[in-house]
Amino acid sequence: MSELARLGGLGFCPGEAWTISHDFDPVISASAVVKLRVAALEITGVVTPAGDKVTFSLTAAQTGSLRQLWLFDAQLQIDSLATPIELQTGETFLGFSSGPDP
Secondary structure, three states, rough: OOOOOEEOOOOOOOOOOOOEEEEEEOOOOOOOOEEEEOOOOEOEEOOOOOOOOOEEOHHHHHOOOOOOOOEEEEEEEEOOEEEEEEEEEEOOOOOOOOOOOO
């Protein structure tokens, strides 16, 4: 049995706009409709003309709906066939304050 594909990673910060790529081996049809499904999110990707890679562009609002430091059960859907994958998130950026600690 092959290992599940894992997208994202600890650098994938909820609340920031991100682009995630996935390589296909073997290649898929360049005209295939590829979607990343995570919980209630569904993002349609852009497949390269060679069919060897797909890129998903996520907005800050979309990634903001994901929990920090979490491993999500997700799906990569190619046309009508869904394959389970894992999507890993990292920490959110909390920012800094010039005020003293309470």
